[in-house]
Amino acid sequence: MVSEYKKAGVDLNKLKEYHALASNTFQNSGVLKIGHYANAIKLGDKYLAMHVDGVGTKTILALKTGIIEPTGIDCIAMNVNDLVCVGARPIAGVDYLALEKPMDDVVEKVMRGLKQGADEANIEIIGGETAIMPGVITGYDLSCSIFGLSDKLKTGEDVAPGDIVLGLKSNGVHSNGYSLIRKIIDEGKLSLKDWGEDLMRPTRIYSSSVIPILDKIKALAHITGGAFSKLKRITNYRINLKMPDPPQVFKAIENAGVPHFEMYKVFNMGIGMIIFVSKDLKDDIIEFLSKKETVYELGYVEKGEGIKITTYKNEILYI
Amino acid sequence: MVSEYKKAGVDLNKLKEYHALASNTFQNSGVLKIGHYANAIKLGDKYLAMHVDGVGTKTILALKTGIIEPTGIDCIAMNVNDLVCVGARPIAGVDYLALEKPMDDVVEKVMRGLKQGADEANIEIIGGETAIMPGVITGYDLSCSIFGLSDKLKTGEDVAPGDIVLGLKSNGVHSNGYSLIRKIIDEGKLSLKDWGEDLMRPTRIYSSSVIPILDKIKALAHITGGAFSKLKRITNYRINLKMPDPPQVFKAIENAGVPHFEMYKVFNMGIGMIIFVSKDLKDDIIEFLSKKETVYELGYVEKGEGIKITTYKNEILYI
Numbered sequence: 001m002v003s004e005y006k007k008a009g010v011d012l013n014k015l016k017e018y019h020a021l022a023s024n025t026f027q028n029s030g031v032l033k034i035g036h037y038a039n040a041i042k043l044g045d046k047y048l049a050m051h052v053d054g055v056g057t058k059t060i061l062a063l064k065t066g067i068i069e070p071t072g073i074d075c076i077a078m079n080v081n082d083l084v085c086v087g088a089r090p091i092a093g094v095d096y097l098a099l100e101k102p103m104d105d106v107v108e109k110v111m112r113g114l115k116q117g118a119d120e121a122n123i124e125i126i127g128g129e130t131a132i133m134p135g136v137i138t139g140y141d142l143s144c145s146i147f148g149l150s151d152k153l154k155t156g157e158d159v160a161p162g163d164i165v166l167g168l169k170s171n172g173v174h175s176n177g178y179s180l181i182r183k184i185i186d187e188g189k190l191s192l193k194d195w196g197e198d199l200m201r202p203t204r205i206y207s208s209s210v211i212p213i214l215d216k217i218k219a220l221a222h223i224t225g226g227a228f229s230k231l232k233r234i235t236n237y238r239i240n241l242k243m244p245d246p247p248q249v250f251k252a253i254e255n256a257g258v259p260h261f262e263m264y265k266v267f268n269m270g271i272g273m274i275i276f277v278s279k280d281l282k283d284d285i286i287e288f289l290s291k292k293e294t295v296y297e298l299g300y301v302e303k304g305e306g307i308k309i310t311t312y313k314n315e316i317l318y319i
Numbered sequence: 320m321v322s323e324y325k326k327a328g329v330d331l332n333k334l335k336e337y338h339a340l341a342s343n344t345f346q347n348s349g350v351l352k353i354g355h356y357a358n359a360i361k362l363g364d365k366y367l368a369m370h371v372d373g374v375g376t377k378t379i380l381a382l383k384t385g386i387i388e389p390t391g392i393d394c395i396a397m398n399v400n401d402l403v404c405v406g407a408r409p410i411a412g413v414d415y416l417a418l419e420k421p422m423d424d425v426v427e428k429v430m431r432g433l434k435q436g437a438d439e440a441n442i443e444i445i446g447g448e449t450a451i452m453p454g455v456i457t458g459y460d461l462s463c464s465i466f467g468l469s470d471k472l473k474t475g476e477d478v479a480p481g482d483i484v485l486g487l488k489s490n491g492v493h494s495n496g497y498s499l500i501r502k503i504i505d506e507g508k509l510s511l512k513d514w515g516e517d518l519m520r521p522t523r524i525y526s527s528s529v530i531p532i533l534d535k536i537k538a539l540a541h542i543t544g545g546a547f548s549k550l551k552r553i554t555n556y557r558i559n560l561k562m563p564d565p566p567q568v569f570k571a572i573e574n575a576g577v578p579h580f581e582m583y584k585v586f587n588m589g590i591g592m593i594i595f596v597s598k599d600l601k602d603d604i605i606e607f608l609s610k611k612e613t614v615y616e617l618g619y620v621e622k623g624e625g626i627k628i629t630t631y632k633n634e635i636l637y638i
Contacts, residue, residue: 138456
């Protein structure tokens with residue numbers, strides 16, 4: 001069965017294949033392939049982790065709705081959220097803004113969004129490139145590359161049966177799945193007028209919330225492209241999750257014709273960050289995180305394999 | 320007078336304006352704004368400099384000619400050459416490849432080019448993002464972000480009257496001015512059949528040649544977008560240059576209708592890297608660099624202001 005996402009032009013298996021190709025091509029002795037989210041190299045007595053990510057085709061909706069600034073925040077969020085997942089504290093980065101043509105308004109708003117995101121994530125943007133590329137870019141493309149430092153990298157190897165899985169509430173769709181969303185908007189199945197504001201809400205920046213207790217957390221997973229299927233990168237043990245009722249925007253997307261199970265492979269379904277903690281630290285961590293985040297206790301790790309998701313419709317999905 | 324480059328859709332003044340906007344938006348106390356090529360932050364007792372750059376619309380010609388791999392090398396070169404200009408030794412980086420659709424052949428060749436460039440520059444590619452972005456990207460866009468370390472940053476402040484200006488031979492057009500080149504190809508004024516191979520030659524990687532003597536060099540300038548006008552970033556003293564006869568490809572571009580003086584503001588004209596050295600070290604440095612590079616003694620720094628270029632046609636251009 002061809003997924004709706006693939007019909008929209010995004011083939012997740014193809015991307016996986018490309019990532020594997022890149023990984024095989026660049027294998028070098030000095031690089032710590034943590035295998036998910038960001039890699040790192042040893043620098044003195046610390047690890048320097050580096051990540052690059054863009055905001056995808058969300059920029060098309062940004063131009064359509066005129067809501068541009070959030071994409072700047074998205075770009076920072078996509079990177080800093082991934083960096084904390086490997087146990088790194090984000091320090092500084094650069095942005096890459098590629099434009100179809102001079103667009104003063106877009107540039108100004110993107111920069112303002114990047115600055116707001118950088119302030120929120122407590123990082124510095126130390127450089128960037130703004131390129132005008134007629135013939136390659138339609139509208140604009142935005143990506144950032146950010147590095148972080150770590151004393152001890154998180155690889156997921158600490159995760160064990162009995163651990164508790166927490167979820168931090170998302171802001172909405174964040175920054176993934178927009179090719180699919182655009183397809184159903186273009187098909188007239190989702191109203192941009194009704195859902196534009198929801199769809200353009202920026203990715204929540206979780207890094208500042210988790211950094212103070214990073215040492216107490218066993219593993220983290222930023223729910224982006226591939227959504228919950230990426231939890232496999234954390235551990236081979238069975239992860240058992242009961243997902244909460246998602247925000248309305250996800251139901252609207254699903255009602256537009258995306259199969260129920262595919263929703264959990266493409267979208268965050270209301271959970272932007274997954275956190276693995278030991279049972280004895282659970283209460284303290286929930287209490288701390290609840291000061292700034294909405295925290296769900298989603299489930300636990302147990303013996304066995306694969307991810308078992310009980311969806312909001314109480315259907316069971318195995319990934 | 321509207322320049323040919325602007326007619327091709329690239330307004331250099333507009334880009335300058337955007338860079339200034341970015342610089343003003345992101346000003347932060349911890350960042351060392353070296354003001355050219357790359358910025359840096361203090362990290363322990365060292366400086367970490369970070370740079371981001373892409374290969375621009377050269378990708379369009381790559382797809383047209385089928386000569387893809389060099390764009391991977393370009394992407395590394397554009398970054399490591401800029402990093403050494405601030406006195407940093409390039410260490411590692413990430414790539415960002417945005418595709419219109421799955422293109423196995425392109426991805427494989429780009430990765431191979433990136434790997435070749437990384438090996439030549441002695442850096443590690445520790446991560447990357449391959450994104451499929453229908454509706455935003457036509458063909459492919461490639462950028463890299465690389466960081467380097469430095470004990471002492473080069474700001475150009477050491478440059479003084481009496482210093483000698485050397486030039487390292489370029490490989491051809493390198494990675495700038497391709498929107499203009501494409502315009503004259505589309506207008507039928509330059510034959511892609513005759514010049515395709517020349518136009519697709521990758522940017523020369525100079526970093527490995529200069530790193531062993533980086534301490535002895537006062538300042539460096541990577542000749543990319545804006546070409547020789549960027550030398551103003553190095554020093555306010557008068558720079559007096561006599562340019563050599565450029566490779567044929569530049570003459571072909573000029574003959575296609577680009578004004579003689581504009582050539583020196585858009586293209587490297589056969590010189591990919593400019594190096595400022597003190598008179599007493601000149602001979603040693605030329606001898607060392609000549610092992611791997613073709614070195615020109617182009618001129619000198621003197622009292623006064625601005626850049627004075629004697630072109631290959633013996634015309635005088637003041638920038």
